[in-house]
Amino acid sequence: MRVLYVNHTADVSGGEHSLLGLLGALPAAVQPLVATPPGRLASAVAELGIPTTTIAATAGSLRLHPLHTPRTVAELSVAAVQVRRAARRHHAELVHANSIRAGIALALGRPPGARIVHVRDCLPAGALTTATMRLIAATATTVVANSHYTARSVRAAAPRARVEVVHNAVDLERWDPASIDRARARANLGRAGGGELLLGVLAQLTPWKGQATAIEALRLLREDGLDAHLLLIGSAKFVASATRFDNNAYVAGLHAQVADAGLQERVSFLGEREDVPELMRALDILLLPSEEEPFGRALLEAMALGVPVLATNVGGPVEIVEDGREGYLLPPHEPRAWAQAIGRLAASPEQAAQMGRAGRRRVEGEFTIDRHVASMLAVYERALARAGARERAEVLHGG
16 A cells, blocks of 8 residues: 655644654555655654655644735645645555645645545634635545544534544553653652652643643642642744744743742743653653643653643543543643642542553553554545545546
């Protein structure tokens, strides 16, 4: 099976990490080519020994704007032509777009064969979202959603979309608590010894990820006398003027919030890190306080390492975490509820340890790379069958 994978950005975030995990575990029968802008993702793909081809990057927001919208359409149109050419050169039987923007390029280019569009985000309701999803639904053989929550958002905008759900996965060997010395990981952060509670948020710095809620929860905990420290792992990845949020302004606001609360010694902005498994292993609790989370990959990583999790109750985390078993599900934008849940776990280390063990078991049972690859290959086979039937029907109709 010859497959062309398409990614609209060179940045590596959750969707790109999932793509890299899939690519690294494909069987030899799949011959991949990755179409992506030059940069970090292309380098990571090359390290896997997989060839790449260059396409134009698209950083624009999917919202109407008199200046940015025409520029985004132009970028997508160029990428569409490049994707179609790459598919033909590769003799691709199937093209897998790894994001909504890549899916738009696929819809515009319409390369031959089966077309998969992987939807990993829930766009805000509106006319442009409806038009975007209906375009994708009308031209994709199959839409793959990363959660049932995301699938419902796709169907709400495009009721006729052919949607299948494939949850993301985690590499159990990389995220193995037995392979990472927790004491050393904490010592490397300057947190050796003592009873300090180490909290962490692993996410790009952007308003919808909720780092501001985590900071306010920490302030409340410190008021109650809890010895706690917060790690913010990640950076503002998408900072072009055309993006949906002003992420640079948000980061500046987070620093101001920390300073106003007198938490400069209690909050660490770590930026992008290559040692994320070690950082995660050092944590006592992982927080995912997003206002909405299509899936929640960081939850799987923490759970695989035996770290209890607190996650938003809006979106995909409900499909990953059972409230009270692997962690707690909490409402976004309510820092007091988050502070209270953290306090409960801090007061009961045995309960926290039980949640950590339950998380590892959940990942081992439901979210392995092998299971993810098998599910994706099954989607491919069904898409190829549908595409073949469609082409036969077109031939008969034309005759």
